[in-house]
Amino acid sequence: MSFQNPVFIPGPTNIPESLRKACDMPTIDHRSPLFGQILHPAREGVRKVLKSESAEIFIFPSTGTGGWETALTNTLSAGDKILAARNGMFSHRWIDMCQRHNLDVQVVETPWGEGLPADRYEEILTADTNHEIKAVLATHNETATGVKSDIAAVRRALDAAGHPALLFVDGVSSIASMDFRMDEWGVDVAVTGSQKGFMLTAGLAIVGFSAKAMAATETAKLPRTFFDVHDMAKGYAANAYPYTPAVGLLNGLNEACTMLLNEGLENVFARHTRIAEGVRAAVGAWGLELCAANPSVYSDTVSAIKTPEGFNATDIVTHAAEKYGVAFGVGLGEVAGKVFRIGHLGSLTDVMALSGIATAEMCMVDLGLDIKLGSGVAAAQDYYRGNTATAQKDAA
Amino acid sequence: MSFQNPVFIPGPTNIPESLRKACDMPTIDHRSPLFGQILHPAREGVRKVLKSESAEIFIFPSTGTGGWETALTNTLSAGDKILAARNGMFSHRWIDMCQRHNLDVQVVETPWGEGLPADRYEEILTADTNHEIKAVLATHNETATGVKSDIAAVRRALDAAGHPALLFVDGVSSIASMDFRMDEWGVDVAVTGSQKGFMLTAGLAIVGFSAKAMAATETAKLPRTFFDVHDMAKGYAANAYPYTPAVGLLNGLNEACTMLLNEGLENVFARHTRIAEGVRAAVGAWGLELCAANPSVYSDTVSAIKTPEGFNATDIVTHAAEKYGVAFGVGLGEVAGKVFRIGHLGSLTDVMALSGIATAEMCMVDLGLDIKLGSGVAAAQDYYRGNTATAQKDAA
Amino acid sequence: MSFQNPVFIPGPTNIPESLRKACDMPTIDHRSPLFGQILHPAREGVRKVLKSESAEIFIFPSTGTGGWETALTNTLSAGDKILAARNGMFSHRWIDMCQRHNLDVQVVETPWGEGLPADRYEEILTADTNHEIKAVLATHNETATGVKSDIAAVRRALDAAGHPALLFVDGVSSIASMDFRMDEWGVDVAVTGSQKGFMLTAGLAIVGFSAKAMAATETAKLPRTFFDVHDMAKGYAANAYPYTPAVGLLNGLNEACTMLLNEGLENVFARHTRIAEGVRAAVGAWGLELCAANPSVYSDTVSAIKTPEGFNATDIVTHAAEKYGVAFGVGLGEVAGKVFRIGHLGSLTDVMALSGIATAEMCMVDLGLDIKLGSGVAAAQDYYRGNTATAQKDAA
Amino acid sequence: MSFQNPVFIPGPTNIPESLRKACDMPTIDHRSPLFGQILHPAREGVRKVLKSESAEIFIFPSTGTGGWETALTNTLSAGDKILAARNGMFSHRWIDMCQRHNLDVQVVETPWGEGLPADRYEEILTADTNHEIKAVLATHNETATGVKSDIAAVRRALDAAGHPALLFVDGVSSIASMDFRMDEWGVDVAVTGSQKGFMLTAGLAIVGFSAKAMAATETAKLPRTFFDVHDMAKGYAANAYPYTPAVGLLNGLNEACTMLLNEGLENVFARHTRIAEGVRAAVGAWGLELCAANPSVYSDTVSAIKTPEGFNATDIVTHAAEKYGVAFGVGLGEVAGKVFRIGHLGSLTDVMALSGIATAEMCMVDLGLDIKLGSGVAAAQDYYRGNTATAQKDAA
CATH class of the missing domain: 3.90.1150.10 (Aspartate Aminotransferase, domain 1)
Structure with a gap:
């Protein structure tokens, strides 16, 4: 097994020396104040990377796919309508997940190689006068095709239609590498993972919830336990997790945010x-x-x-x-x-x-x-x- | 942050030097044959640790709690009846998860400090002549109370009642530390994590499914994507995962199994x-x-x-x-x-x-x-x- | 090979996690400015640990024994007279080294278990009216017997005798663990290693030279190359070494000094x-x-x-x-x-x-x-x- | 400090992952049998890399320069005659070391860029009918000029002249990377370091002594202690060193030899x-x-x-x-x-x-x-x- 050459897969990335060392940590008590000294700065760092003032940041021992599931199950109920475009393998998979969770997805088929069709979104949202569409999915960067989409344009489409649907953005292969503006773009749930822009190994689903998304959790009826953000929030308030956290990876995430923010x-x-x-x-x-x-x-x-x-x-x-x-x-x-x-x-x-x-x-x-x-x-x-x-x- | 003293929490445990190093791995392509050389021996090692000849082993980037969810969502449907005893915090949480997933749990309240009441299980199962109970939950070792239960006795209760319910065992704090016999005890789903007997950091849900449990996945209607064992099995067949795996931890798990099996x-x-x-x-x-x-x-x-x-x-x-x-x-x-x-x-x-x-x-x-x-x-x-x-x- | 228990040998010590990581460094160019950013702070840190304002600090890829040889060969010539007490295995070995290098050692045999006989030193030095004794050896802490000696008393003996001999102190198992005052005690060459109070692996001889010791190097005729302090000083002036330095260990030494000085x-x-x-x-x-x-x-x-x-x-x-x-x-x-x-x-x-x-x-x-x-x-x-x-x- | 790019200096080299990990070792007792399990295989591995059946291998916590000093001080006495060619910076420095140790070097000035002049060596050795020349120095690979020399030709020159002088070869930047045949070429002392072909950090002087070189140690009068091969041999016989060894680096050396010999x-x-x-x-x-x-x-x-x-x-x-x-x-x-x-x-x-x-x-x-x-x-x-x-x- 040769580890000499860099990798050129679109994530996991090459891991900087300092992050390797930050992750490689002896065991500490994950119910102690010491753990809080890792957890809270890591969440705060992620929030800044998302360019959000007030998003709630949740970090699960999981992957971006778990982040998608977190977005859906915490905010929606079976039968809810979803709007999504399919322009690559990852948007396809998120749509598939919606369907498995009994959500009713209106799919806008889009040529692979093109970005999300904000104009078409606007037409559909404008036509949805009863506001039956509860959420709009947007894949910021299609890892399969190397295509980035204009999330600001999706937000403009929602606004032009005067539509209250939640905006969920898959930023797995964009966040921390390409410009992402959670607050300015009105993103309600931002989803990413540890193994792309954060330069760590896979193992963390990282999500940001807007206040509007948090409000939606009160009525969402899809079953959830592992990915429940309320349990997670309750844990955080006590410097802890509802189960055992991946402490080393969180320590690495904290260090990664520091590196990114120091670089600017x-x-x-x-x-x-x-x-x-x-x-x-x-x-x-x-x-x-x-x-x-x-x-x-x-x-x-x-x-x-x-x-x-x-x-x-x-x-x-x-x-x-x-x-x-x-x-x-x-x-x-x-x-x-x-x-x-x-x-x-x-x-x-x-x-x-x-x-x-x-x-x-x-x-x-x-x-x-x-x-x-x-x-x-x-x-x-x-x-x-x-x-x-x-x-x-x-x-x- | 002092790392000098050992920890005496009931997991995560102190991590042996060789496992620290096995986990601290540079990035490899997780879709390459090289990854298969880590994945398959790790799964095989886990199977041996479970003392099973034929269980299907699934390893999720998650925790034991995710393992519980894997057991339930892949085998059951909303409204299914479950039998479980509550004799500590972890059995309590698993019951709570069932209820959130709309399962109908018959709870046998048991004094904290005592083991699972196999006799009471037998009475209830015998009375369930219509075989409405689809699964029996058993926490092998209650981490909260330091109590181990007799899983063989639970199996005998099922057999004495001639009851076909699945037997799900939480072995999070027993497997790889205390005797566990998946095949001999007729366990249908065994659940554990990486951070206890396997001596690694948290970050992996490790589950074993019997053939009977695999059969149950065909009719189970609870929604699932991240924890779907079919997607996982399909990935494994191609040396891969349905999403990005936690490669270093899997490498550590492989090494941990080797250590355990070498020691005997x-x-x-x-x-x-x-x-x-x-x-x-x-x-x-x-x-x-x-x-x-x-x-x-x-x-x-x-x-x-x-x-x-x-x-x-x-x-x-x-x-x-x-x-x-x-x-x-x-x-x-x-x-x-x-x-x-x-x-x-x-x-x-x-x-x-x-x-x-x-x-x-x-x-x-x-x-x-x-x-x-x-x-x-x-x-x-x-x-x-x-x-x-x-x-x-x-x-x- | 079990690494779980602490060691209780009198050095090398248990290595703190952060020092393990500081030493485990990828290769850098040891002739680049980057190396200077490790070397100079490490030397400055050592100087502070020695409680000296102006000692020249030299760090060789060697051990404390190499430090002894550095002290002797850079300041003395064959036939020079030396005063030393033998009260344990390490003072014995330093005396033996003197003899092998053709120095004429006056040995004060001292019971093992007792400290250096400062009174006897004073008598001998006072009697040496021609100042033929060129250097006095003092083992600050006899690792073999667990005996510390009073270096201040040795200095007082020299002063009381009005004797100009150099004072060489073996502080291998005292420096960075027990009080050591290079300037206040008038120590001319202080010798230590990386694997005791500095908590690193063995591999560095660390020596401090007073101005008086530096002056003695001008006339010293014992042959030396590897341990030559002039070559070393010339290298340092160019951010370099006269040969390839042990970069990772120096990085660890720098970090160790920071830890020690931060603790106080x-x-x-x-x-x-x-x-x-x-x-x-x-x-x-x-x-x-x-x-x-x-x-x-x-x-x-x-x-x-x-x-x-x-x-x-x-x-x-x-x-x-x-x-x-x-x-x-x-x-x-x-x-x-x-x-x-x-x-x-x-x-x-x-x-x-x-x-x-x-x-x-x-x-x-x-x-x-x-x-x-x-x-x-x-x-x-x-x-x-x-x-x-x-x-x-x-x-x- | 960026560690992302490979280095292209002629040593220290890029360090393979497995060697980084082999060197990064917790403290063990260097006087225990466990240490012998590292030391002896490492020495045996080096012997094989030198292509020698019977050389005595000594490994000092030092560098190649210390290896040069080991060669000289253990086999020669002040005033001994030496034959050496100067065709680059490293041959120059070894000559300089001889002179500082009061050896009488006959220097053959050779254009930088050319190899060692075996013909000229033969002339001089043939003329030295009294066999006053005690040793011939040969730099196998001049790191300063990228020039390799023909050591077999030097051996032929000695043989043609029927001259009994010892043959010392600096193989610092050749051994373990380029063909080196200690026995076949009749090399008496081979010198190298850890940071070139062995792919480790600097910190070890690695030398091989032929039986003839070992015999010369009996009469050599140059002062030596740190680099004394007799002390070292005595230590090895007891699984130990005459001082504290660099255990982690030795462990890395052992692993490096295994890698090299496995590759062939x-x-x-x-x-x-x-x-x-x-x-x-x-x-x-x-x-x-x-x-x-x-x-x-x-x-x-x-x-x-x-x-x-x-x-x-x-x-x-x-x-x-x-x-x-x-x-x-x-x-x-x-x-x-x-x-x-x-x-x-x-x-x-x-x-x-x-x-x-x-x-x-x-x-x-x-x-x-x-x-x-x-x-x-x-x-x-x-x-x-x-x-x-x-x-x-x-x-x-």
Whole structure:
């Protein structure tokens, strides 16, 4: 098992040394004041990362999928109507979860590669004069396609329709890497995990609830215990959890927030944009295209790269792992075999990104694609040279 | 934050060095064959620890509470009847979870300090001639009271009644520390977590499903997604998870199983009995009594120790933490303030146990109890001297 | 290999979690400014721990023995006269080193168990009217016998004699644990290592040179390269070493100094005295005596405990390791078989000390000594109860 | 402090995860049998890496420089004659050490960039009919110039001259990375350190003594204590050291030997050659030349790359550190400012090497050299593509 090369999957990310150490903690009493000294700053840090003044932050020993379930089960009842667009594998899965929990989802089918259709949302919400739609789902960044959506536009759609539905946002692969504004965008439940922008291992579902979402918990009838936010809130008030918390990961989350806030969120976002631009320059130099339909939806955390017709993009991922010991992401669902993905989020430097680009290049040449060795690297080098500044130390 | 002293809470336990290191892992691709090399041996190891030939093992990024929810939601439907006894805080919570999930629980109230009433179970099951009871809950070891129950007797009750109900066992604080026989006892769902006998941090719900429990999943209608065992099984078949797994913890679990099986399960159990006997010798020397009603229900993983009338047992826990930097467990629920708990499970030596006994002794004297310094230590020393053999290296 | 119990050898000590992590560092360029950010604060921290305003601090990838050699070879020439007392194994070894390096040592044989004979030093120095003696050696704390000596008295002897000899002090097992005053005592070379009061692994020789010692380097003719302080000083001026430094250990040393200085040196010393007093109370309760002749020379870092005539004290050490997995120190040299040693320096709590005392007690009873189980523990508990304050977190 | 990028200094190398963990060890008793279980296999592993059947292996808490001193002081007396060539900074320093220890060195000045002049050695040794020369020094790999020398040829020179002088080889930057044959080449003392081919942190001097070298210790009169091999041998016989050993590093060394021997030494050497060939391909593509005079002396562990006249090569190193967070090596001594060095030894993959090449490329362009971005990367990619096989996991 070689751990020498960076990973280029779209999460979990490469873990900074200091976060590895923060997580690797001896056992403490999770019912002691000491635990509160980890828990409360971690929640406060998350709140700041979400750009919220007052969201209630809940952190479950779970994953982003558990965060989705937390959003739904704490605020809704069987039969409630939901509005959601399907434009990738992760929006698809959240819709599927709604259906399993007996929610009535109105699905707006959207081409994979495009962002959420805010205009169509507005039409539907405007037409829903009885306000039967209780919640709108929005996947901020479709990890499967490398597509980011305009959450502010979704909020404008709700407002234009004068519709009171809750707005739930899946920010699993955007939060802490790309700009996210919980309060300004009127997000009612924000969902993320520990293993993306927070640069930790998987194991935490991290959610923020607005006051409006908290109010909805009073009437929600979907069954819930493990993901119950009331039990969690009651625990927090006593420096504790309703069950045993993942103390080391929480300690890591606290440290991750400190790192991100010390670097400055805008700097973190700019760093992600910079690394992503280099990758995109390489893709252009290769003569390939992104799955993302146009620059306005390019994701700064993951690029899904389309390979020529007749070529199985998944072979690149398999070959990179076997021959070069490097992990990329495969295409999922509709785009399986059509794209491969380079994750470029979390703790990454220009230098690490170049090694991923160089590897992808070798793989494509090995597999017979008409790519010139060094071409993508040179394009990325050219970009990074002009845009590096001295930001290399920031994410240490 | 001092990490020098061992902890004596009944889980999470002290973590062996090798498990700390196994968990502290760089990021790997959790969709690669490499991940399968961690996942499958870990599941196989757990199966052996459960003493089962054929149970399906599912491991969720969650906790024992999530394991309870996995048991219920995958096998039952709203309105189903459940039989359960309440003899401590953890059996109480599982009952509460059933009720929140709209299950109809017949609760057998049982004195805290006593084991599960298998005779009463038999009466009720025999009377249930229509077999309306779909599942029987049994808490193998009540962590709150230090009481172990006779699961074989519960099985005999089911068999004597000729009743087909599923048998769900909470083995959170027994499995991997005390004898547990999934197949022999006819357990249909066994539930545990990573932070007790497996000596890891919290973060994994570990469950075993019998073939009968798997069959029940086909008709179960309680909503579930995160805890769905079918999704999990489908993922496992592809070396993967339906979402991002907690890779490091799984690697730790694999290593923990290897340690336990190398030591030999019977040796592990004997070691726990030995350490516990020393603690109980100390309690006797102090002139105090256990919450557990009689020796047949004494737990080998945790001792709940009753303090004299009028004394607040919780003060011992607070004082130990503040003055000596040592963590014990408080009493919970009905026995709050009446008992304090010494956890003695997982990775512990005689020498560590003696330091906990010595600390409890100092605390009780500090707080005015009529205890002779050194008395409990001497009793435990006397026991350990005669029973130590050369087992000290076993749990390294 | 079990790592669960604390060690009770007189160094290396138990290593605090934060120092383990500070030492476990990825590779950095040891010729970069970054290295200077570790090196210089570490040297400055050591200087403060030595209570010196202006000593030059040199840190070699070596051990205390290398520190002795640094002191001799940088300041002396073959044939130079040295005054030294032999009162234990470590003073003996330093004398032996002098002789191997062709120095002419006047040895004052002193009973093992007694401190350095300052009066005798004064007589000899006074008689040395030609000032042929170039250096006086003084072992501050004899690790072999648990005897501390009065360095201030040695300085007074030199001053009373009006003698210009250099004063070299071996503070390997005293510095950072017991009061040491380089400037006030007029120490010319202070020698220590990383693995005692600094609570790190072995691997660093740490020495402080006074201006007078630095001046002596100009004329010293003993051959030296690896331990040459001029090469080292030249390296330091360029943020570097004359060879490859042990970067992680230096990072740990820097962190250790920060911990010690944050706790406050006087608090560190008081903590060592307190832990030691508890051990001594136990020894008294057992009816045994220390090797140290009287309370004025009791060491606060290690106790050498005499066992009855005819009993092989080394058996305790062997038995403790084999049966209980606990490490004590054997007797060395003249006192081999006559004493066993309990190290109580560095990162240690009352609770840890009690576990060591309890183990020693069990061993002695196992081996047939007339010791009452719990007696030493009770004496130590009684002492710690009254003297613990809230110092438990200090050495975290 | 960013730890994200690999380092490209010629040692210390990037440390594999498993070695980090092997070194990061809790304290054990270094006088116990347990320590012997680390020490003896480590020594045995080193012996095999040296390709010796019977060399005595000594491991000091020190560095390669201490290893040089060990070689000299244990085998020679003041005034002894030594033969040595100076062809780089490290051979220069060893010569300087000889002179400080009052040895009489006949220096063969050799152009920096060329290997050791075996022919000239033969002439001098043949002329030394009285056998006054007691030892011949040979630097196997000049880290300063990236030049390897032919040790077998030096042995042939000694044999041709029928000369009994001892042969001392500095293999600090070759052993465990490039082929080294202690027995076949008749090496009497082989010297290396922990931080190069063994992939650990600095902190160990590792030396092998032939029987002939051991015999020479009987008459050698240079003063020595810390580096005395007799004291060390006596310690080893008792599972111990004459002072406190660096236990964790020894544990890491043991693990490193296991890794190297499991991979197979010839595979390790081939891997180093492969990585080096890629770097050399890049250098060629840049139109630059190595300091090493011709391919027969190209080092497989470090490349010193000449930059155009009038350009300060050190600027590349400074710029890489400041702008890209990557460490290269500067030129030393005669070649300061004329070369920069890329270290490519130890734990390194093709992918990591490509990131170093890409970085060097960006730096040279940033600083105005006429280099085409991507050119060196493409040349290296082309080489690695055809030569990678599946060796990527080997050095994990």
